[in-house]
Amino acid sequence: MSHSLRLFARRYRPCRLPYRRSYSVRIPGDDGQGLRDVKTVADLKEWQPGRLVSDVQLCGWVRSVRKSSSVRFVDITDGSSMRPVQAVVDKSLAADIRPGAAVRLTGVWHSSSSSSKTPPSVESQGGKLARSSVAGQPSSSDVHEQEAAVHSAGADQGPAPTTAELRVSEVEILGSSDPQTYPIQNKYQTPESLRAISHLRPRTPINSTLLRLRSDAMALLSQFFFQERFQQTHPPIITSSDCEGAGEAFTVKSGGTTEFFRDPKYLTVSSQLHLEALAQALGNVWTLSPTFRAEQSDTSRHLSEFYMLEAEMSFVQDMDEVMDLAQRMLASLASGLKRLSAAQELEKHRLDSRDPAERLAFEDLVDPKELQQRWRGLTSPKRWPRVTYTEAIEILQPVAHMFEHKPVWGSGLQSEHEKYLAEKIGYDEETDAFLPIFVTQYPQEIKAFYMLQSESPPPQGQTVDCFDLLVPNLGELAGGSMREHRLAQLEDNMRLHGLEVPTQRKARSSDMGWYLDLRRWGCPPHGGFGLGFDRLLSYLTGVPNVRDVVPFPRHFERCDC
Numbered sequence: 001m002s003h004s005l006r007l008f009a010r011r012y013r014p015c016r017l018p019y020r021r022s023y024s025v026r027i028p029g030d031d032g033q034g035l036r037d038v039k040t041v042a043d044l045k046e047w048q049p050g051r052l053v054s055d056v057q058l059c060g061w062v063r064s065v066r067k068s069s070s071v072r073f074v075d076i077t078d079g080s081s082m083r084p085v086q087a088v089v090d091k092s093l094a095a096d097i098r099p100g101a102a103v104r105l106t107g108v109w110h111s112s113s114s115s116s117k118t119p120p121s122v123e124s125q126g127g128k129l130a131r132s133s134v135a136g137q138p139s140s141s142d143v144h145e146q147e148a149a150v151h152s153a154g155a156d157q158g159p160a161p162t163t164a165e166l167r168v169s170e171v172e173i174l175g176s177s178d179p180q181t182y183p184i185q186n187k188y189q190t191p192e193s194l195r196a197i198s199h200l201r202p203r204t205p206i207n208s209t210l211l212r213l214r215s216d217a218m219a220l221l222s223q224f225f226f227q228e229r230f231q232q233t234h235p236p237i238i239t240s241s242d243c244e245g246a247g248e249a250f251t252v253k254s255g256g257t258t259e260f261f262r263d264p265k266y267l268t269v270s271s272q273l274h275l276e277a278l279a280q281a282l283g284n285v286w287t288l289s290p291t292f293r294a295e296q297s298d299t300s301r302h303l304s305e306f307y308m309l310e311a312e313m314s315f316v317q318d319m320d321e322v323m324d325l326a327q328r329m330l331a332s333l334a335s336g337l338k339r340l341s342a343a344q345e346l347e348k349h350r351l352d353s354r355d356p357a358e359r360l361a362f363e364d365l366v367d368p369k370e371l372q373q374r375w376r377g378l379t380s381p382k383r384w385p386r387v388t389y390t391e392a393i394e395i396l397q398p399v400a401h402m403f404e405h406k407p408v409w410g411s412g413l414q415s416e417h418e419k420y421l422a423e424k425i426g427y428d429e430e431t432d433a434f435l436p437i438f439v440t441q442y443p444q445e446i447k448a449f450y451m452l453q454s455e456s457p458p459p460q461g462q463t464v465d466c467f468d469l470l471v472p473n474l475g476e477l478a479g480g481s482m483r484e485h486r487l488a489q490l491e492d493n494m495r496l497h498g499l500e501v502p503t504q505r506k507a508r509s510s511d512m513g514w515y516l517d518l519r520r521w522g523c524p525p526h527g528g529f530g531l532g533f534d535r536l537l538s539y540l541t542g543v544p545n546v547r548d549v550v551p552f553p554r555h556f557e558r559c560d561c
């Protein structure tokens with residue numbers, strides 16, 4: 001090594017980065033090397049070091065404050081668990097600890113039985129008595145009272161067993177809050193009223209848990225596809241085509257007077273066409289991307305901006321393989337979620353909730369028995385039922401009087417039909433479960449131009465190799481198909497659907513020439529599906545309105561912040 005190189009090497013010798021904790025909980029002596037894996041409130045609540053530990057630092061938001069004559073019982077959350085952790089703060093230090101405030105508290109962590117001051121019974125705004133569970137000790141897990149709502153009561157009583165808590169010696173207010181104006185109340189707030197404050201809604205216990213479940217689901221899906229050797233890809237959001245057939249597109253406009261991209265462009269209604277291009281290079285691909293539809297449907301199932309999970313498989317000839325993948329993916333997701341805290345907390349705290357406001361919030365969700373039937377169906381080892389569209393119409397026609405729209409071969413299935421089929425065909429008596437069902441081979445005319453014609457259509461008319469995945473209450477959760485991979489047939493399909501078939505490839509073309517190109521060079525048989533991620537979450541959690549599983553919902557006439 002030359003002298004100058006040696007000097008350079010010495011000067012820029014790699015050194016260990018100084019370790020800075022960026023977690024909400026800090027345990028003294030933890031050098032970040034994983035000696036103690038206590039990083040969040042969720043970890044802290046579980047932590048049983050078997051001794052008192054001083055200088056524990058806890059950052060979080062105050063969920064509630066309860067008063068006794070000498071101390072304040074403060075519930076602190078950092079968003080990592082549905083239930084807060086309890087901090088006990090001397091009255092003299094607690095003046096600015098208010099619901100909603102961001103704080104850093106330092107103190108001694110007690111995780112075993114010791115003597116402590118016993119707090120009062122507390123009464124909520126609604127006048128209902130909120131009880132604590134452990135020998136009269138307020139526990140972070142069962143009462144959530146606004147400071148303003150709490151009546152100071154009773155003298156201190158003798159020693160009692162305690163739950164885990166931080167006995168605080170130092171208080172820092174990192175972001176103050178005025179409880180008189182703070183819109184998140186510890187009383188029941190309807191889903192509609194919370195939707196009007198979507199920037200604050202995630203601070204409520206159920207909504208923050210739903211967002212954690214959403215995050216868990218994304219991680220599990222990434223893991224699933226990674227193990228299946230699918231490549232995760234990023235198809236574009238701005239696209240040149242609005243004629244995919246999936247729904248009304250939003251047009252993209254810049255502020256200026258000229259057309260920014262020369263031709264009109266749109267927000268994507270589905271990543272499928274671009275995924276097909278990527279699948280022809282990478283094999284099997286998937287994405288979980290924002291998708292936009294300008295439909296004016298003001299229903300509990302529709303959003304203008306939603307996340308769609310789409311997968312595309314190359315060298316697949318049999319649509320059963322695509323449906324098998326969809327089933328395997330959902331089963332793996334549901335069983336993975338069951339092992340993680342967000343789903344477990346939603347299930348457990350629905351049963352053990354003592355706070356009247358929280359109980360009311362849980363009552364807004366689908367009945368727990370039905371929810372269990374859904375999860376049992378999703379994780380069932382049985383193959384989910386598969387019926388053709390023609391068979392589905394035959395099932396629906398004898399009960400046509402039950403529906404507003406007549407089930408007729410050649411027309412699309414209405415959501416009332418889909419829900420009926422899902423309940424009728426999907427219910428598995430043996431396991432008391434709702435298996436999702438696949439309805440396959442719809443008439444060609446009512447489906448998108450890219451779908452492959454079925455080889456043996458029914459006498460009623462031509463069908464295509466496609467499927468919809470239906471579940472009770474929600475209807476369509478996913479849709480997929482085999483794609484027409486032959487150029488001439490694809491062009492015919494486009495004409496049949498009234499789409500212009502581009503004759504020449506033009507530079508910067510906004511037509512479908514690029515999509516036809518894919519058929520010109522090495523296009524194997526392929527197929528895939530798209531699944532409404534937000535709908536899936538609403539199905540899994542029992543949240544009846546898809547607007548409540550999305551942090552910032554956008555839908556017809558609403559795009560608040």
Ligand SMILES: NC(=O)C[C@H](N)C(=O)O
Pocket residue numbers: 246269270271272310311479480481528529530531
């Ligand atoms: N990737 C897919 O198959 C989804 C389909 N393009 C749809 O929008 O329903």
